[in-house]
Amino acid sequence: PRSPRADAQSMAKQQREISVSEFFTKNRHLLGFDSPTKALLTTIKEAVDNSLDACEEAELLPELWVEVHPVAENRFRVVVEDNGPGIVRAQVPRIFGKLLYGSKFHRLRQSRGQQGIGISAAGMYGQLTTGKPIVIESRIGPEKPAHRFELVIDTLKNEPVIKKDTEVDWNMPHGTRVEIELEGVYKGGRHGPEAYLRQTALANPHVKLTYRGPKGEETMWERASQALPEPALEIKPHPYGVEVGMLLRMTKDTKCRQLRAFFKEEFSRVGPKAATAIVEGAGLGTATSPKRVTTEAAERLVKSIRETKIPAPPTNCLSPIGADRLEASLREQISSDFVTAVTRTPSVYRGNPFQIEVGLAYGGDQPAEELSSLFRFANRVPLQYQQGGCAITKSVLQTNWRAYGLQQSRGALPAGPLTLLVHIASVWVPFTSESKEAVASYDEIIKELKLALQVAGRQLGRFIRRGKREMDAERKRAYIEKYIPHIGIALQEILGLSEREEKRIVTTLTGTLERSRKM
Amino acid sequence: PRSPRADAQSMAKQQREISVSEFFTKNRHLLGFDSPTKALLTTIKEAVDNSLDACEEAELLPELWVEVHPVAENRFRVVVEDNGPGIVRAQVPRIFGKLLYGSKFHRLRQSRGQQGIGISAAGMYGQLTTGKPIVIESRIGPEKPAHRFELVIDTLKNEPVIKKDTEVDWNMPHGTRVEIELEGVYKGGRHGPEAYLRQTALANPHVKLTYRGPKGEETMWERASQALPEPALEIKPHPYGVEVGMLLRMTKDTKCRQLRAFFKEEFSRVGPKAATAIVEGAGLGTATSPKRVTTEAAERLVKSIRETKIPAPPTNCLSPIGADRLEASLREQISSDFVTAVTRTPSVYRGNPFQIEVGLAYGGDQPAEELSSLFRFANRVPLQYQQGGCAITKSVLQTNWRAYGLQQSRGALPAGPLTLLVHIASVWVPFTSESKEAVASYDEIIKELKLALQVAGRQLGRFIRRGKREMDAERKRAYIEKYIPHIGIALQEILGLSEREEKRIVTTLTGTLERSRKM
Secondary structure, three states: OOOOOOOOOHHHOOEEEEOOHHHHHOOOOHHHOOHHHHHHHHHHHHHHHHHHHHHHHHHOOOOOEEEEEEOOOOEEEEEEEEEEOOOHHHHHHHHHHHOOOOOOOOOOOOOOOOOOOOOHHHHHHHHHOOOOOOOEEEEEOOOOOOOEEEEEEEEOEEEEEEEEEEEOOOOOOOOOEEEEEOOOOOOOOOOOOHHHHHHHHHHHHOOOEEEEEEOOOOEEEEOOOOOOOOOOEEEEEEOOOOOOHHHHHHHHHHOOHHHHHHHHHHHOOOOOHHHHHHOOOOOOOOOOOOHHHHHHHHHHHHHHHOOOOOOOOOOOOOOOOOHHHHHHHHHOOOOOEEEEEEOOEEEEEOOOOOEEEEHHHHHHOOOOEEEEEEEEEEOOOOOOOOOHOHHHHHHHHOOOOHOOEEEEEOOOOOOOOOOEEEEEOOOOOOOOOOOOOEEEOOOHHHHHHHHHHHHHHHHHHHHHHHHHHHHHHHHHHHHHHHHHHHHHHHHHHOOOOOOOHHHHHHHHHHHHHHHHHHH | OOOOOOOOHHHHHHEEEOHHHHHHHHHHHHHHEEEEEHHHHHHHHHHHHHHHHHHHHHOOOOOOEEEEEEEEEEEEEEEEEEEOOOOOHHHHHHHHHOOOOEEOOOEEOOOOOOOHHHHHHHHHHHHHHHOOOOEEEEEEEEEEEEOEEEEEEOOOOEEEEEOOOOEEEOOOOOOEEEEEEEOOOOOOOOHHHHHHHHHHHHHHHOOOEEEEEEOOOEEEOOOOOOOOOOOOOOOOOOOOHHHHHHHHHHHOOOOOOOOHHHHHHHHHOOOHHHHHHHHHOOOOOOOOOHHOOOHHHHHHHHHHHHHOOOOOOOOOOOOOOOOOHHHHHHHOOOOOOEEEEOOOOOOOOOOOOEEEEEEEEEEOOOOOEEEEEEEEEEEOEEEEOOOHOOHHHHHHHOHHHHHOOOOOOOOOEEEEEEEEEEEEEEOOOOOOOOOOEEEEOOOOHHHHHHHHHHHHHHHHHHHHHHHHHHHHHHHHHHHHHHHHHHHHHHHHHHHOOOHHHHHHHHHHHHHHHHHHHHO
């Protein structure tokens, strides 16, 4: 059936709104659900990220139970339970049954989740592939009952539909338990759930994890540290990241009545002097009402901001892993002869503070003839897919590893017995898609990544060169030890020396050459 | 200021809805606006894609004018004008001032746009960075007036706000003109607007393009073909791509009153027999009302679908470039000694038909010592960014080019004087992000890509081997020509032959060796 020739009128009839859930149903690969293997991992990951964020925000040492139950061929029930603060009853349906809903999007604060999509998308994928609702149990304190919800998403409206809502008995004083049944394929290896959990334990030594796989096998990662990481603080936007449109909107939203106060209150690092300089630099009065800022005035203000000296954003909003802990983790997990780690000082992209850490482990039992292994982390979450599309990979490829004594083909990872671990911590990690598998290539981020890689690379280079020097020295010493005696014998024969004289000559020659070799 | 310790109650106060426009403002890199250079290109691209889609849908031979005007330092006004069908007045504000609105999302039909995000996102980026509205002029026919709108987006609500709405004089009988002022950086080269337009002309020979760059320089690409490509037809979903949740929703939405009719009407390629087989295979009656299908029945139906033999989806919904045209384009644009192209028969992922084409140009003036060039296209649109994260790149890297006579390092593109062009056409191209820069790695797509690359690769291999054989033969012939005369002279001296005898021996020897060489 041939489509009739369209015109503006017939085309207008086709134009309509697309709901967020429809959009992501069709574009499920954007959320990490493009294959049954990945879908299973993504489901676990979204639930675990949420649990860890909630525990840390409530300052509770996280303990998580992750279970993958086989239900039928290519069908699993994923259960993730935590000892977190729980979720108040009224919020459960929207948090788990509505895309783009949550607490983390509107704050500038380092957290694993940030978009308000992940867990409801996992529930939606389960619903799509099995028709089963997502099941949530949550309890916010020992004096309160535990609630159990069964939810589905109305994908046309992007709204939760409550199928069941009951009080249940639960032995936990507080916490949350999520259960999702989905079509999936279980695979081990680098991209599997167990590898994800192991890497999570690596970057989060304060977490206790218990995992029960589909064959009933149990693995437990005990806490390596009894202390929560320093809590990452929430910050206000930095003026250097603001643009005309955003500034205009902030002037309309603010409760401040004067421009000077507006800049002091709504931005980080703007003191009274800087606020005055910004406003006056734009030719405006400090008492001007923010509501009366026009597009043209906003343009002048943005220009004036860029000309005003303002300190870099505060960095206590970031919670890096730390070079010491990185080194310790690498030593523990990877066979090596040399380990080093770097934590860079924080930097800024689009007004957002971020911080890069690089660790590397060289030698040991690692295969000498293969490409290096690269482990990527963002806000302590392991990134297991889309390595090729990630700013971290790009930076590794663009670093000249030959300068540090490694083999490297153009456009490829360095080859050799090397594991690289790279971590980006930020109040807002710019991922290349909603599935949060790869970091976007902002220039500022690439620059910091390369600098961190170079620092670690130079240390590796020194180690490898020292090894080479020692090998060279060893070889020379071997020559001396091998040939001098023969020279002695030859001299003895030619000159008719006694055996004692010959020994003396050999010792003297050896000593002389050894000394010259060391110079 | 230390954040207070959170609990479920305090966390609940932070939880709220995130509007689609807020989401994409903060995640602008998902839409291709992560750097000023890319922002400029993306803006042009979104407008051009829309213009081409509209012209083709209305069966008008497209003619486009693209202009980039410098306004101030790092600020440009992009203008894209087309001779398309125009847009009815009532639809203009939503099409250009609301994300997730359009005509292409709900249809299964090959088109450049598919998500209803791009052009409004470009307008939103302009508004954010300059405060300026997007300006649209459109006219749907010579008897109608042209309308001019100035729009901004209310990002909190994701709704258009009309700033101006007037009738204007316009010399075009029908068409649309979009104007966006934005912060950007103009760069030429591989990732620049001109390269994008050149590649667009390469894959769309029926398009006439005029480009005026920021320095006033004009380039024109004339039509290489006066015929529109065969229009791609809209299709219904194929049953093999349906899942439990989607089937349940379709049974609720359908107007059919019996299950058998439902399968016949709502899906492609389901005839009366297959419809009966599906329904009865699930243990249901053919006259069952679709509205009464339960989750359990839907699961049985999906299982029954997978056990029923149903022909592959129709492929007249696809509009490939064609191997001949690909070869011709490559020959025209790239210096080479050998050109080949392959158009695979269509295949299916998740029920969506798609088709892979590969062209390659080898030799000529292309640099022999560098990595090959890879040009990627999706639905005739050049993909210029995120090469590393694309299924096309992945497939090229995983192809063993050594088998075809090229150098290739592990994890890298093949090296040599080679340009690869890969095109995927589909009713729904699965991109890795909303910016549509890279194709997601669905297994079925990777498989087809590799097969197409192998077919082209083998042809290249034959050419290279033939070249090698000829070079070997040439070298042997040179040896013969060089040494035989000396042998003749030596024999003459040793045996005291006459000059005539010597010549005869040389001729005989040469002939004998030539014949043996050819065997």
